[in-house]
Amino acid sequence: MSITQAEIKQIRSLREKKFRDAYGQFVVEGEKMVQEALQSGFEVVRVLRRDEIGEAAMARISQLSSPSPVLAVVARPAPAAAELQRGLYLGLDGIRDPGNLGTILRIADWFGVETVFLSEDCVELFNPKVIQSSMGSVFRVRAVTAGLPELARRFRGAGMRVYGTFLDGNDLYRETLRPEGLVVMGNEASGIRPEVAAEVDARLLIPSFGRSGAESLNVAAATAVTLSEFRRR
Amino acid sequence: MSITQAEIKQIRSLREKKFRDAYGQFVVEGEKMVQEALQSGFEVVRVLRRDEIGEAAMARISQLSSPSPVLAVVARPAPAAAELQRGLYLGLDGIRDPGNLGTILRIADWFGVETVFLSEDCVELFNPKVIQSSMGSVFRVRAVTAGLPELARRFRGAGMRVYGTFLDGNDLYRETLRPEGLVVMGNEASGIRPEVAAEVDARLLIPSFGRSGAESLNVAAATAVTLSEFRRR
Numbered sequence: 001m002s003i004t005q006a007e008i009k010q011i012r013s014l015r016e017k018k019f020r021d022a023y024g025q026f027v028v029e030g031e032k033m034v035q036e037a038l039q040s041g042f043e044v045v046r047v048l049r050r051d052e053i054g055e056a057a058m059a060r061i062s063q064l065s066s067p068s069p070v071l072a073v074v075a076r077p078a079p080a081a082a083e084l085q086r087g088l089y090l091g092l093d094g095i096r097d098p099g100n101l102g103t104i105l106r107i108a109d110w111f112g113v114e115t116v117f118l119s120e121d122c123v124e125l126f127n128p129k130v131i132q133s134s135m136g137s138v139f140r141v142r143a144v145t146a147g148l149p150e151l152a153r154r155f156r157g158a159g160m161r162v163y164g165t166f167l168d169g170n171d172l173y174r175e176t177l178r179p180e181g182l183v184v185m186g187n188e189a190s191g192i193r194p195e196v197a198a199e200v201d202a203r204l205l206i207p208s209f210g211r212s213g214a215e216s217l218n219v220a221a222a223t224a225v226t227l228s229e230f231r232r233r
Numbered sequence: 234m235s236i237t238q239a240e241i242k243q244i245r246s247l248r249e250k251k252f253r254d255a256y257g258q259f260v261v262e263g264e265k266m267v268q269e270a271l272q273s274g275f276e277v278v279r280v281l282r283r284d285e286i287g288e289a290a291m292a293r294i295s296q297l298s299s300p301s302p303v304l305a306v307v308a309r310p311a312p313a314a315a316e317l318q319r320g321l322y323l324g325l326d327g328i329r330d331p332g333n334l335g336t337i338l339r340i341a342d343w344f345g346v347e348t349v350f351l352s353e354d355c356v357e358l359f360n361p362k363v364i365q366s367s368m369g370s371v372f373r374v375r376a377v378t379a380g381l382p383e384l385a386r387r388f389r390g391a392g393m394r395v396y397g398t399f400l401d402g403n404d405l406y407r408e409t410l411r412p413e414g415l416v417v418m419g420n421e422a423s424g425i426r427p428e429v430a431a432e433v434d435a436r437l438l439i440p441s442f443g444r445s446g447a448e449s450l451n452v453a454a455a456t457a458v459t460l461s462e463f464r465r466r
Binding site for chain 2: 099111112113114133135136137206208213215222223225
């Protein structure tokens with residue numbers, strides 16, 4: 001297999017969001033991630049191996065400082081809509097850091113949360129750092145962009161509760177948590193927006209211990225603790 | 234206040250580990266971090282403000298892509314030794330990612346773990362990414378470098394248990410967890426080393442749920458869930 005200069009240039013352009021948007025494609029790298037892509041429902045446009053295209057071409061198309069031996073170009077799926085069934089869902093209100101979003105998708109995957117709702121201002125799902133830090137969970141967890149206030153009202157209309165984490169919420173360990181509903185996690189710096197907070201039924205806090213001086217937990221760590229509390233028996 | 238070219242060069246050099254080692258100093262940036270440093274037991278060598286040294290000098294000494302208005306040069310404390318008192322401790326076996334180490338220090342701080350033991354091959358505590366992702370917890374949580382197998386034997390000799398997380402451990406939610414002892418978390422890719430695992434009394438697993446395809450949780454997320462289980466009442 002060979003690769004043309006034009007193809008190199010096109011794949012290389014996918015490191016920028018405007019070209020990911022224009023082509024409707026993104027890149028994943030590494031044997032494990034490429035296997036995950038091939039086994040997923042995503043359309044894999046092309047798989048490129050260093051053995052076949054050569055080290056120099058691989059270095060040009062790779063987005064990693066140490067290019068991996070294999071890379072895939074994957075088509076972005078059509079935006080998903082979600083029918084609400086009874087179960088546990090996650091809503092992310094303005095998560096800006098790609099490492100956090102990827103890690104949260106991995107956490108949702110671990111705790112069996114199949115659908116994650118993202119507010120419109122979350123970091124782009126196909127940002128390379130999101131993809132890599134999700135460790136393949138981006139292929140397994142369904143991500144749906146949604147207006148969170150309207151979504152929260154849909155949950156409440158369907159008889160499910162809306163939970164949110166707040167620094168002045170109620171002790172998570174003492175609340176009755178039903179494994180049905182929407183759990184909202186807020187922006188790294190400013191938390192959950194007022195218009196979303198207004199739709200929350202139960203305000204939760206992960207208590208700190210001892211003479212802690214920490215002002216908050218990282219949002220991915222807080223997501224892990226919160227989902228663990230919903231799932232533990 | 235003014236700053237000389239030689240001083241700029243010296244502070245700039247602190248972005249490299251060999252110079253942090255040579256000078257015994259590291260840099261923190263941002264109003265909040267500098268305040269934390271000043272309130273900590275650490276010796277603050279110098280505080281430099283953009284207003285005083287000018288934008289160009291600040292851009293040269295800053296390690297951030299957007300230089301913050303204030304930066305401090307801080308002396309590294311002498312290596313600490315730890316006397317074991319009854320309480321909950323964390324041991325990190327080969328944590329390599331600076332963002333993970335900083336986030337874990339922040340989690341330890343939140344859950345009231347005052348001392349964290351680091352194996353010799355953990356990423357350097359004063360790496361700028363560790364400092365920044367700890368959000369100031371590096372000034373509050375005592376970090377002690379230690380050989381973990383010997384340390385584990387000291388805990389057991391003092392009548393405290395050694396816990397570790399493993400992908401084939403026992404359900405964390407069903408174990409009796411006493412808030413005294415050492416909790417060991419392993420390397421991002423390879424987990425806890427055999428010679429440390431040999432000293433573990435209780436092998437713990439955070440169970441996954443549903444038809445999860447995720448192979449593991451990120452180590453910082455796993456630390457948060459584990460410490461939450463030890464602390465929850």
